[in-house]
Amino acid sequence: MLITDPNATQGLNIRVTDSEEGTLVCLSGRVSVDSSPGLRNRLLAILDRKSLSTLTIDLAEAPYIDCSGIATLVEALRIAHTRKTSLQLRGLHDRLRYLFEVTGLQSLFETNGLTTGSSTSKVV
Secondary structure (H helix, E strand, C coil): CEEECCCCECCEEEEEEEECCEEEEEEEECECCCCHHHHHHHHHHHHHCCCCCEEEEEEEECCCECHHHHHHHHHHHHHHHHCCCEEEEECCCHHHHHHHHHCCHHHHHHCCCCCCCCCCCCCC
16 A cells, blocks of 8 residues: 655655555655654554554655654654564665764664665665
8 A cells, every 4th residue: 555645744755655564654855843743743653553563764765864853763763662663764875874873873773673775784
């Protein structure tokens, strides 16, 4: 099932695809203080549904993420952990990967199933 957010706000489009393997959330655009509340609401609604084994957030088309966006992802990770849902990030390009490394968040997500596109790394 594919759901596209008709109310894409402030330059962020959120596309949700459900499958037997879990739910994939593809973000396209800037994740900022303006768009983070909408993303937060969407992620919380997904995590509030019946048991979900895996939630994957694809950031390949998100060229920018600010501290409010990071806070939204950390909150989703915390909630996913309490619900025994694996939250994975994928599509981290160099700028976002660096941001997660210098903030120390890469290891936090790695311990909770964060994977990268690389076969030797744990971040997507």
